[in-house]
Amino acid sequence: MSPVALPTQRAAVLHAPKDLRIEERVLWPPSHNQAQVSIEATGLCGSDLHYYLAGRNGDFVIQDPLVLGHEAAGIVTSIGTHVNHLKVGQRVAIEAGIMCNDCSYCRSGRYNLCKGLRFCSSAKTYPHLDGTLQDRMNHPAHLLHPLPDNVSFEQAALAEPLSVLIHASRRASLEPTQTVLVFGVGAIGLLACAVARSKGASHVVAIDINAQRLDFAKKHGFADAVYCLPTVDNLKGRTTGNPVEDALRRSKETIANALMVLGEPDGVDVVFECTGAEPCIQMSVHAAATGGKVMLVGMGARNVTLPISAAATREVDILGSFRYANTYPAALALLSSGSLPNVDVLVTHRFKLADTGKAFELLAKGKDENGRMVLKVVVGRGPQ
Known part of the structure:
Protein backbone atom coordinates (compact mmCIF):
# COMPACT_ATOMS: atom_id res chain seq x y z
CA MET A 1 0.00 0.00 0.00
CA LEU A 158 -6.92 44.56 16.78
CA ALA A 159 -7.98 42.93 20.06
CA GLU A 160 -4.32 42.06 20.71
CA PRO A 161 -2.87 45.60 20.60
CA LEU A 162 -6.07 46.88 22.19
CA SER A 163 -5.45 44.45 25.06
CA VAL A 164 -2.06 46.09 25.63
CA LEU A 165 -3.81 49.41 26.25
CA ILE A 166 -6.62 47.96 28.34
CA HIS A 167 -3.99 46.36 30.57
CA ALA A 168 -2.05 49.63 30.74
CA SER A 169 -5.17 51.63 31.60
CA ARG A 170 -5.95 49.18 34.41
CA ARG A 171 -2.40 49.55 35.71
CA ALA A 172 -2.83 53.32 35.65
CA SER A 173 -6.28 53.11 37.32
CA LEU A 174 -7.57 55.42 34.60
CA GLU A 175 -10.77 57.13 35.75
CA PRO A 176 -13.49 59.16 34.00
CA THR A 177 -12.85 62.92 33.73
CA GLN A 178 -9.07 62.50 33.98
CA THR A 179 -6.80 64.20 31.46
CA VAL A 180 -4.53 62.06 29.28
CA LEU A 181 -1.46 62.69 27.14
CA VAL A 182 -0.17 60.10 24.67
CA PHE A 183 3.38 60.12 23.32
CA GLY A 184 3.48 58.53 19.87
CA VAL A 185 0.48 58.09 17.57
CA GLY A 186 1.26 54.91 15.72
CA ALA A 187 -1.34 52.18 16.03
CA ILE A 188 -0.61 51.61 19.73
CA GLY A 189 -0.74 55.31 20.55
CA LEU A 190 -3.98 55.79 18.66
CA LEU A 191 -5.49 52.89 20.56
CA ALA A 192 -4.28 54.49 23.81
CA CYS A 193 -6.23 57.60 22.83
CA ALA A 194 -9.27 55.50 21.94
CA VAL A 195 -9.21 53.58 25.24
CA ALA A 196 -8.84 56.84 27.19
CA ARG A 197 -11.89 58.22 25.41
CA SER A 198 -13.86 55.03 26.09
CA LYS A 199 -12.99 55.41 29.80
CA GLY A 200 -14.44 58.94 29.83
CA ALA A 201 -11.24 61.00 29.81
CA SER A 202 -12.10 64.70 29.78
CA HIS A 203 -9.21 65.79 27.55
CA VAL A 204 -7.02 63.57 25.36
CA VAL A 205 -3.94 65.11 23.75
CA ALA A 206 -1.15 63.58 21.69
CA ILE A 207 2.49 64.31 20.83
CA ASP A 208 4.62 62.92 18.02
CA ILE A 209 7.39 63.94 15.61
CA ASN A 210 5.26 62.98 12.59
CA ALA A 211 2.84 65.74 11.57
CA GLN A 212 0.94 63.45 9.20
CA ARG A 213 0.16 60.99 11.98
CA LEU A 214 -0.89 63.82 14.28
CA ASP A 215 -3.21 65.21 11.61
CA PHE A 216 -4.70 61.71 11.30
CA ALA A 217 -5.24 61.49 15.06
CA LYS A 218 -7.00 64.86 15.14
CA LYS A 219 -9.04 64.32 11.96
CA HIS A 220 -10.45 60.99 13.11
CA GLY A 221 -11.23 62.10 16.64
CA PHE A 222 -8.61 60.13 18.54
CA ALA A 223 -7.15 63.27 20.15
CA ASP A 224 -8.63 66.64 21.09
CA ALA A 225 -5.36 68.46 20.49
CA VAL A 226 -1.96 67.52 19.07
CA TYR A 227 1.59 68.84 19.17
CA CYS A 228 4.45 68.09 16.76
CA LEU A 229 7.80 67.93 18.52
CA PRO A 230 10.66 69.97 17.05
CA THR A 231 13.75 68.10 15.99
CA VAL A 232 16.84 68.31 18.20
CA ASP A 233 18.53 70.47 15.55
CA ASN A 234 15.80 73.08 15.97
CA LEU A 235 16.08 73.21 19.75
CA LYS A 236 18.14 76.15 20.91
CA GLY A 237 19.38 77.19 24.30
CA ARG A 238 22.31 77.25 26.62
CA THR A 239 24.65 74.30 26.92
CA THR A 240 26.51 73.18 30.00
CA GLY A 241 29.01 70.94 28.29
CA ASN A 242 27.33 67.97 29.98
CA PRO A 243 25.34 66.09 27.30
CA VAL A 244 23.13 64.30 29.83
CA GLU A 245 22.21 67.51 31.69
CA ASP A 246 21.61 69.32 28.39
CA ALA A 247 19.29 66.54 27.19
CA LEU A 248 17.30 66.61 30.43
CA ARG A 249 16.99 70.39 30.25
CA ARG A 250 15.82 70.26 26.64
CA SER A 251 13.22 67.65 27.54
CA LYS A 252 11.84 69.77 30.38
CA GLU A 253 11.70 72.95 28.31
CA THR A 254 10.24 71.22 25.27
CA ILE A 255 7.38 69.58 27.15
CA ALA A 256 6.64 72.83 29.02
CA ASN A 257 6.09 74.54 25.67
CA ALA A 258 4.01 71.63 24.39
CA LEU A 259 1.77 71.61 27.46
CA MET A 260 1.05 75.32 27.04
CA VAL A 261 0.00 74.76 23.41
CA LEU A 262 -2.10 71.72 24.36
CA GLY A 263 -3.96 73.66 27.04
CA GLU A 264 -2.55 71.64 29.95
CA PRO A 265 0.09 73.94 31.48
CA ASP A 266 -0.01 72.12 34.84
CA GLY A 267 0.36 68.67 33.26
CA VAL A 268 -2.07 65.78 32.87
CA ASP A 269 -3.34 63.06 35.16
CA VAL A 270 -2.07 60.11 33.10
CA VAL A 271 0.66 59.90 30.46
CA PHE A 272 0.83 56.93 28.12
CA GLU A 273 4.38 56.75 26.76
CA CYS A 274 4.10 54.66 23.60
CA THR A 275 7.40 55.39 21.84
CA GLY A 276 10.12 53.89 24.05
CA ALA A 277 12.34 56.84 23.03
CA GLU A 278 14.49 58.26 25.82
CA PRO A 279 13.59 61.97 25.25
CA CYS A 280 9.87 61.11 25.33
CA ILE A 281 10.25 59.07 28.52
CA GLN A 282 12.06 62.03 30.10
CA MET A 283 9.36 64.44 28.94
CA SER A 284 6.66 62.12 30.31
CA VAL A 285 7.83 62.73 33.88
CA HIS A 286 7.44 66.49 33.44
CA ALA A 287 4.19 66.08 31.46
CA ALA A 288 2.47 64.38 34.40
CA ALA A 289 0.76 66.69 36.85
CA THR A 290 1.74 66.62 40.50
CA GLY A 291 0.39 63.32 41.80
CA GLY A 292 -0.03 62.03 38.23
CA LYS A 293 1.09 58.82 36.58
CA VAL A 294 3.39 57.82 33.74
CA MET A 295 2.55 54.51 32.07
CA LEU A 296 5.47 53.03 30.12
CA VAL A 297 3.97 51.17 27.17
CA GLY A 298 6.53 51.56 24.37
CA MET A 299 9.51 49.24 24.16
CA GLY A 300 12.65 51.01 22.97
CA ALA A 301 15.77 52.18 24.76
CA ARG A 302 17.01 49.58 27.25
CA ASN A 303 18.58 52.13 29.63
CA VAL A 304 17.28 55.64 30.19
CA THR A 305 18.39 58.62 32.25
CA LEU A 306 15.36 59.90 34.17
CA PRO A 307 14.66 63.18 36.00
CA ILE A 308 13.93 61.07 39.06
CA SER A 309 13.89 63.92 41.58
CA ALA A 310 11.16 65.63 39.58
CA ALA A 311 9.12 62.45 39.86
CA ALA A 312 9.85 61.88 43.55
CA THR A 313 9.20 65.40 44.84
CA ARG A 314 5.93 65.68 42.89
CA GLU A 315 4.84 62.09 43.66
CA VAL A 316 4.62 61.12 39.99
CA ASP A 317 4.21 57.35 39.73
CA ILE A 318 6.21 55.68 36.94
CA LEU A 319 4.61 52.35 36.07
CA GLY A 320 5.62 49.54 33.76
CA SER A 321 3.20 47.61 31.58
CA PHE A 322 4.01 44.34 29.78
CA ARG A 323 1.58 42.79 27.32
CA TYR A 324 -1.71 41.93 29.08
CA ALA A 325 -3.64 39.47 31.21
CA ASN A 326 -7.37 38.72 31.31
CA THR A 327 -8.13 41.43 28.75
CA TYR A 328 -9.45 39.67 25.65
CA PRO A 329 -13.13 39.47 26.71
CA ALA A 330 -13.02 43.18 27.58
CA ALA A 331 -11.28 44.05 24.30
CA LEU A 332 -13.84 42.17 22.21
CA ALA A 333 -16.72 43.67 24.19
CA LEU A 334 -15.27 47.14 23.62
CA LEU A 335 -14.90 46.50 19.90
CA SER A 336 -18.50 45.29 19.80
CA SER A 337 -19.89 48.18 21.83
CA GLY A 338 -19.31 50.97 19.33
CA SER A 339 -17.33 52.89 21.95
CA LEU A 340 -14.25 53.00 19.71
CA PRO A 341 -15.43 55.18 16.80
Whole structure:
Protein backbone atom coordinates (compact mmCIF):
# COMPACT_ATOMS: atom_id res chain seq x y z
CA MET A 1 0.00 0.00 0.00
CA SER A 2 1.19 3.47 -0.80
CA PRO A 3 1.55 5.82 2.21
CA VAL A 4 -1.33 8.19 2.91
CA ALA A 5 -0.40 11.75 2.01
CA LEU A 6 -0.70 14.10 4.96
CA PRO A 7 -2.54 17.39 4.38
CA THR A 8 -0.41 20.49 4.02
CA GLN A 9 -0.80 24.21 4.47
CA ARG A 10 1.13 27.38 3.63
CA ALA A 11 3.21 29.33 6.12
CA ALA A 12 5.27 32.52 5.80
CA VAL A 13 8.56 31.46 7.38
CA LEU A 14 11.41 33.82 8.31
CA HIS A 15 14.83 32.18 7.92
CA ALA A 16 17.05 35.27 8.27
CA PRO A 17 16.71 39.05 7.96
CA LYS A 18 14.47 39.75 4.95
CA ASP A 19 14.60 36.07 4.00
CA LEU A 20 10.91 35.21 4.24
CA ARG A 21 9.64 32.18 2.32
CA ILE A 22 6.17 30.83 1.66
CA GLU A 23 6.46 27.13 2.47
CA GLU A 24 4.24 24.07 2.45
CA ARG A 25 4.10 22.40 5.86
CA VAL A 26 2.34 19.34 7.20
CA LEU A 27 -0.98 20.17 8.83
CA TRP A 28 -1.19 18.11 12.01
CA PRO A 29 -4.48 17.55 13.84
CA PRO A 30 -5.04 19.41 17.12
CA SER A 31 -4.11 17.70 20.38
CA HIS A 32 -6.68 16.87 23.06
CA ASN A 33 -6.78 20.42 24.56
CA GLN A 34 -6.35 22.36 21.33
CA ALA A 35 -8.46 23.64 18.48
CA GLN A 36 -7.35 24.18 14.91
CA VAL A 37 -8.03 27.63 13.50
CA SER A 38 -8.11 28.86 9.92
CA ILE A 39 -6.33 32.22 10.16
CA GLU A 40 -8.42 34.90 8.46
CA ALA A 41 -6.55 38.06 9.49
CA THR A 42 -3.19 38.85 11.09
CA GLY A 43 -2.09 42.37 11.94
CA LEU A 44 1.64 43.09 11.67
CA CYS A 45 3.26 44.91 14.58
CA GLY A 46 6.59 46.51 15.41
CA SER A 47 8.11 43.39 16.94
CA ASP A 48 7.28 41.41 13.78
CA LEU A 49 8.99 44.12 11.74
CA HIS A 50 12.13 44.03 13.92
CA TYR A 51 12.41 40.28 13.38
CA TYR A 52 11.86 40.68 9.63
CA LEU A 53 14.46 43.43 9.20
CA ALA A 54 17.14 42.29 11.66
CA GLY A 55 16.38 38.70 12.60
CA ARG A 56 16.01 39.80 16.18
CA ASN A 57 13.84 41.88 18.47
CA GLY A 58 16.05 43.42 21.16
CA ASP A 59 17.85 40.56 22.90
CA PHE A 60 15.69 37.88 21.28
CA VAL A 61 17.47 36.42 18.24
CA ILE A 62 15.94 33.93 15.81
CA GLN A 63 17.79 30.61 16.12
CA ASP A 64 15.56 28.55 13.83
CA PRO A 65 13.10 29.43 11.05
CA LEU A 66 10.11 31.21 12.60
CA VAL A 67 6.55 32.01 11.56
CA LEU A 68 5.78 35.58 12.64
CA GLY A 69 2.42 37.16 13.55
CA HIS A 70 0.40 37.24 16.77
CA GLU A 71 -2.46 39.72 16.23
CA ALA A 72 -4.97 37.34 14.70
CA ALA A 73 -8.46 35.95 14.35
CA GLY A 74 -9.99 33.09 12.42
CA ILE A 75 -12.46 30.21 12.22
CA VAL A 76 -12.33 26.98 14.21
CA THR A 77 -11.94 24.06 11.78
CA SER A 78 -11.28 21.17 14.19
CA ILE A 79 -11.31 20.58 17.95
CA GLY A 80 -9.45 18.25 20.30
CA THR A 81 -11.17 15.52 22.26
CA HIS A 82 -11.24 17.45 25.58
CA VAL A 83 -12.54 20.74 24.14
CA ASN A 84 -16.18 21.40 25.00
CA HIS A 85 -16.67 25.17 24.80
CA LEU A 86 -15.87 25.62 21.09
CA LYS A 87 -17.41 24.22 17.92
CA VAL A 88 -16.33 23.92 14.31
CA GLY A 89 -17.23 27.05 12.37
CA GLN A 90 -16.95 29.35 15.38
CA ARG A 91 -15.23 32.71 14.84
CA VAL A 92 -12.49 33.39 17.39
CA ALA A 93 -9.71 35.78 18.36
CA ILE A 94 -6.37 34.17 19.18
CA GLU A 95 -4.59 35.12 22.41
CA ALA A 96 -0.98 34.40 21.51
CA GLY A 97 0.70 33.92 24.90
CA ILE A 98 0.66 30.40 26.37
CA MET A 99 1.15 30.50 30.13
CA CYS A 100 2.10 27.61 32.45
CA ASN A 101 -1.07 28.00 34.58
CA ASP A 102 0.84 26.71 37.59
CA CYS A 103 3.20 29.40 38.90
CA SER A 104 2.40 32.08 41.47
CA TYR A 105 1.94 34.71 38.76
CA CYS A 106 -0.54 32.57 36.85
CA ARG A 107 -2.43 31.68 40.03
CA SER A 108 -2.69 35.37 40.99
CA GLY A 109 -4.03 36.35 37.57
CA ARG A 110 -0.83 38.05 36.36
CA TYR A 111 0.02 35.41 33.81
CA ASN A 112 1.67 37.97 31.53
CA LEU A 113 4.59 37.77 34.00
CA CYS A 114 4.74 33.96 33.93
CA LYS A 115 8.40 32.93 33.63
CA GLY A 116 7.40 29.92 31.56
CA LEU A 117 5.20 31.87 29.15
CA ARG A 118 5.71 31.06 25.47
CA PHE A 119 4.52 33.62 22.95
CA CYS A 120 3.65 32.93 19.33
CA SER A 121 6.16 34.59 16.94
CA SER A 122 8.66 35.42 19.71
CA ALA A 123 12.24 34.14 19.74
CA LYS A 124 12.51 34.65 23.51
CA THR A 125 12.00 30.94 24.19
CA TYR A 126 13.54 27.99 22.39
CA PRO A 127 12.32 26.01 20.57
CA HIS A 128 10.42 28.99 19.16
CA LEU A 129 6.62 28.97 18.98
CA ASP A 130 5.34 29.74 15.49
CA GLY A 131 2.95 32.60 14.95
CA THR A 132 -0.18 33.16 12.91
CA LEU A 133 1.13 33.94 9.42
CA GLN A 134 0.00 30.56 8.15
CA ASP A 135 -3.20 29.10 6.75
CA ARG A 136 -4.06 27.17 9.91
CA MET A 137 -2.61 26.65 13.35
CA ASN A 138 -3.31 24.54 16.44
CA HIS A 139 -3.65 26.52 19.66
CA PRO A 140 -4.78 25.88 23.25
CA ALA A 141 -8.55 26.11 23.23
CA HIS A 142 -8.76 28.19 26.41
CA LEU A 143 -6.88 30.97 24.58
CA LEU A 144 -9.40 31.16 21.75
CA HIS A 145 -12.05 33.80 22.42
CA PRO A 146 -15.42 33.72 20.61
CA LEU A 147 -16.19 36.84 18.59
CA PRO A 148 -19.35 38.91 18.97
CA ASP A 149 -21.41 38.74 15.78
CA ASN A 150 -20.72 42.39 14.88
CA VAL A 151 -16.93 42.17 15.23
CA SER A 152 -15.07 41.47 11.97
CA PHE A 153 -11.89 39.42 11.67
CA GLU A 154 -9.84 42.58 11.10
CA GLN A 155 -11.33 44.21 14.18
CA ALA A 156 -10.70 41.03 16.17
CA ALA A 157 -7.04 41.13 15.11
CA LEU A 158 -6.92 44.56 16.78
CA ALA A 159 -7.98 42.93 20.06
CA GLU A 160 -4.32 42.06 20.71
CA PRO A 161 -2.87 45.60 20.60
CA LEU A 162 -6.07 46.88 22.19
CA SER A 163 -5.45 44.45 25.06
CA VAL A 164 -2.06 46.09 25.63
CA LEU A 165 -3.81 49.41 26.25
CA ILE A 166 -6.62 47.96 28.34
CA HIS A 167 -3.99 46.36 30.57
CA ALA A 168 -2.05 49.63 30.74
CA SER A 169 -5.17 51.63 31.60
CA ARG A 170 -5.95 49.18 34.41
CA ARG A 171 -2.40 49.55 35.71
CA ALA A 172 -2.83 53.32 35.65
CA SER A 173 -6.28 53.11 37.32
CA LEU A 174 -7.57 55.42 34.60
CA GLU A 175 -10.77 57.13 35.75
CA PRO A 176 -13.49 59.16 34.00
CA THR A 177 -12.85 62.92 33.73
CA GLN A 178 -9.07 62.50 33.98
CA THR A 179 -6.80 64.20 31.46
CA VAL A 180 -4.53 62.06 29.28
CA LEU A 181 -1.46 62.69 27.14
CA VAL A 182 -0.17 60.10 24.67
CA PHE A 183 3.38 60.12 23.32
CA GLY A 184 3.48 58.53 19.87
CA VAL A 185 0.48 58.09 17.57
CA GLY A 186 1.26 54.91 15.72
CA ALA A 187 -1.34 52.18 16.03
CA ILE A 188 -0.61 51.61 19.73
CA GLY A 189 -0.74 55.31 20.55
CA LEU A 190 -3.98 55.79 18.66
CA LEU A 191 -5.49 52.89 20.56
CA ALA A 192 -4.28 54.49 23.81
CA CYS A 193 -6.23 57.60 22.83
CA ALA A 194 -9.27 55.50 21.94
CA VAL A 195 -9.21 53.58 25.24
CA ALA A 196 -8.84 56.84 27.19
CA ARG A 197 -11.89 58.22 25.41
CA SER A 198 -13.86 55.03 26.09
CA LYS A 199 -12.99 55.41 29.80
CA GLY A 200 -14.44 58.94 29.83
CA ALA A 201 -11.24 61.00 29.81
CA SER A 202 -12.10 64.70 29.78
CA HIS A 203 -9.21 65.79 27.55
CA VAL A 204 -7.02 63.57 25.36
CA VAL A 205 -3.94 65.11 23.75
CA ALA A 206 -1.15 63.58 21.69
CA ILE A 207 2.49 64.31 20.83
CA ASP A 208 4.62 62.92 18.02
CA ILE A 209 7.39 63.94 15.61
CA ASN A 210 5.26 62.98 12.59
CA ALA A 211 2.84 65.74 11.57
CA GLN A 212 0.94 63.45 9.20
CA ARG A 213 0.16 60.99 11.98
CA LEU A 214 -0.89 63.82 14.28
CA ASP A 215 -3.21 65.21 11.61
CA PHE A 216 -4.70 61.71 11.30
CA ALA A 217 -5.24 61.49 15.06
CA LYS A 218 -7.00 64.86 15.14
CA LYS A 219 -9.04 64.32 11.96
CA HIS A 220 -10.45 60.99 13.11
CA GLY A 221 -11.23 62.10 16.64
CA PHE A 222 -8.61 60.13 18.54
CA ALA A 223 -7.15 63.27 20.15
CA ASP A 224 -8.63 66.64 21.09
CA ALA A 225 -5.36 68.46 20.49
CA VAL A 226 -1.96 67.52 19.07
CA TYR A 227 1.59 68.84 19.17
CA CYS A 228 4.45 68.09 16.76
CA LEU A 229 7.80 67.93 18.52
CA PRO A 230 10.66 69.97 17.05
CA THR A 231 13.75 68.10 15.99
CA VAL A 232 16.84 68.31 18.20
CA ASP A 233 18.53 70.47 15.55
CA ASN A 234 15.80 73.08 15.97
CA LEU A 235 16.08 73.21 19.75
CA LYS A 236 18.14 76.15 20.91
CA GLY A 237 19.38 77.19 24.30
CA ARG A 238 22.31 77.25 26.62
CA THR A 239 24.65 74.30 26.92
CA THR A 240 26.51 73.18 30.00
CA GLY A 241 29.01 70.94 28.29
CA ASN A 242 27.33 67.97 29.98
CA PRO A 243 25.34 66.09 27.30
CA VAL A 244 23.13 64.30 29.83
CA GLU A 245 22.21 67.51 31.69
CA ASP A 246 21.61 69.32 28.39
CA ALA A 247 19.29 66.54 27.19
CA LEU A 248 17.30 66.61 30.43
CA ARG A 249 16.99 70.39 30.25
CA ARG A 250 15.82 70.26 26.64
CA SER A 251 13.22 67.65 27.54
CA LYS A 252 11.84 69.77 30.38
CA GLU A 253 11.70 72.95 28.31
CA THR A 254 10.24 71.22 25.27
CA ILE A 255 7.38 69.58 27.15
CA ALA A 256 6.64 72.83 29.02
CA ASN A 257 6.09 74.54 25.67
CA ALA A 258 4.01 71.63 24.39
CA LEU A 259 1.77 71.61 27.46
CA MET A 260 1.05 75.32 27.04
CA VAL A 261 0.00 74.76 23.41
CA LEU A 262 -2.10 71.72 24.36
CA GLY A 263 -3.96 73.66 27.04
CA GLU A 264 -2.55 71.64 29.95
CA PRO A 265 0.09 73.94 31.48
CA ASP A 266 -0.01 72.12 34.84
CA GLY A 267 0.36 68.67 33.26
CA VAL A 268 -2.07 65.78 32.87
CA ASP A 269 -3.34 63.06 35.16
CA VAL A 270 -2.07 60.11 33.10
CA VAL A 271 0.66 59.90 30.46
CA PHE A 272 0.83 56.93 28.12
CA GLU A 273 4.38 56.75 26.76
CA CYS A 274 4.10 54.66 23.60
CA THR A 275 7.40 55.39 21.84
CA GLY A 276 10.12 53.89 24.05
CA ALA A 277 12.34 56.84 23.03
CA GLU A 278 14.49 58.26 25.82
CA PRO A 279 13.59 61.97 25.25
CA CYS A 280 9.87 61.11 25.33
CA ILE A 281 10.25 59.07 28.52
CA GLN A 282 12.06 62.03 30.10
CA MET A 283 9.36 64.44 28.94
CA SER A 284 6.66 62.12 30.31
CA VAL A 285 7.83 62.73 33.88
CA HIS A 286 7.44 66.49 33.44
CA ALA A 287 4.19 66.08 31.46
CA ALA A 288 2.47 64.38 34.40
CA ALA A 289 0.76 66.69 36.85
CA THR A 290 1.74 66.62 40.50
CA GLY A 291 0.39 63.32 41.80
CA GLY A 292 -0.03 62.03 38.23
CA LYS A 293 1.09 58.82 36.58
CA VAL A 294 3.39 57.82 33.74
CA MET A 295 2.55 54.51 32.07
CA LEU A 296 5.47 53.03 30.12
CA VAL A 297 3.97 51.17 27.17
CA GLY A 298 6.53 51.56 24.37
CA MET A 299 9.51 49.24 24.16
CA GLY A 300 12.65 51.01 22.97
CA ALA A 301 15.77 52.18 24.76
CA ARG A 302 17.01 49.58 27.25
CA ASN A 303 18.58 52.13 29.63
CA VAL A 304 17.28 55.64 30.19
CA THR A 305 18.39 58.62 32.25
CA LEU A 306 15.36 59.90 34.17
CA PRO A 307 14.66 63.18 36.00
CA ILE A 308 13.93 61.07 39.06
CA SER A 309 13.89 63.92 41.58
CA ALA A 310 11.16 65.63 39.58
CA ALA A 311 9.12 62.45 39.86
CA ALA A 312 9.85 61.88 43.55
CA THR A 313 9.20 65.40 44.84
CA ARG A 314 5.93 65.68 42.89
CA GLU A 315 4.84 62.09 43.66
CA VAL A 316 4.62 61.12 39.99
CA ASP A 317 4.21 57.35 39.73
CA ILE A 318 6.21 55.68 36.94
CA LEU A 319 4.61 52.35 36.07
CA GLY A 320 5.62 49.54 33.76
CA SER A 321 3.20 47.61 31.58
CA PHE A 322 4.01 44.34 29.78
CA ARG A 323 1.58 42.79 27.32
CA TYR A 324 -1.71 41.93 29.08
CA ALA A 325 -3.64 39.47 31.21
CA ASN A 326 -7.37 38.72 31.31
CA THR A 327 -8.13 41.43 28.75
CA TYR A 328 -9.45 39.67 25.65
CA PRO A 329 -13.13 39.47 26.71
CA ALA A 330 -13.02 43.18 27.58
CA ALA A 331 -11.28 44.05 24.30
CA LEU A 332 -13.84 42.17 22.21
CA ALA A 333 -16.72 43.67 24.19
CA LEU A 334 -15.27 47.14 23.62
CA LEU A 335 -14.90 46.50 19.90
CA SER A 336 -18.50 45.29 19.80
CA SER A 337 -19.89 48.18 21.83
CA GLY A 338 -19.31 50.97 19.33
CA SER A 339 -17.33 52.89 21.95
CA LEU A 340 -14.25 53.00 19.71
CA PRO A 341 -15.43 55.18 16.80
CA ASN A 342 -13.24 55.11 13.70
CA VAL A 343 -11.21 52.13 14.94
CA ASP A 344 -11.50 50.60 11.47
CA VAL A 345 -9.41 53.40 9.95
CA LEU A 346 -6.35 52.02 11.76
CA VAL A 347 -6.13 49.26 9.14
CA THR A 348 -4.62 51.12 6.20
CA HIS A 349 -3.27 48.30 4.00
CA ARG A 350 -4.12 44.67 3.27
CA PHE A 351 -2.17 41.78 1.71
CA LYS A 352 -2.66 38.08 1.05
CA LEU A 353 -0.48 35.50 2.77
CA ALA A 354 1.51 34.89 -0.42
CA ASP A 355 2.53 38.58 -0.37
CA THR A 356 3.66 38.72 3.26
CA GLY A 357 7.14 39.88 2.26
CA LYS A 358 5.64 42.84 0.39
CA ALA A 359 3.55 43.63 3.47
CA PHE A 360 6.65 43.85 5.65
CA GLU A 361 8.51 45.97 3.09
CA LEU A 362 5.62 48.44 3.02
CA LEU A 363 5.45 48.54 6.81
CA ALA A 364 9.16 49.33 6.91
CA LYS A 365 8.76 52.24 4.46
CA GLY A 366 5.90 53.84 6.39
CA LYS A 367 4.27 55.22 3.24
CA ASP A 368 2.88 53.56 0.14
CA GLU A 369 3.60 54.52 -3.48
CA ASN A 370 0.78 57.06 -3.36
CA GLY A 371 2.20 58.75 -0.26
CA ARG A 372 -0.47 57.30 2.02
CA MET A 373 0.58 56.75 5.60
CA VAL A 374 0.97 53.13 6.75
CA LEU A 375 -0.48 52.35 10.17
CA LYS A 376 -1.75 48.81 10.58
CA VAL A 377 -1.04 46.28 7.83
CA VAL A 378 -3.24 43.16 7.84
CA VAL A 379 -2.34 39.92 6.10
CA GLY A 380 -5.37 37.85 5.11
CA ARG A 381 -5.57 34.20 4.26
CA GLY A 382 -6.38 34.74 0.59
CA PRO A 383 -7.07 31.95 -1.88
CA GLN A 384 -5.60 28.47 -1.43
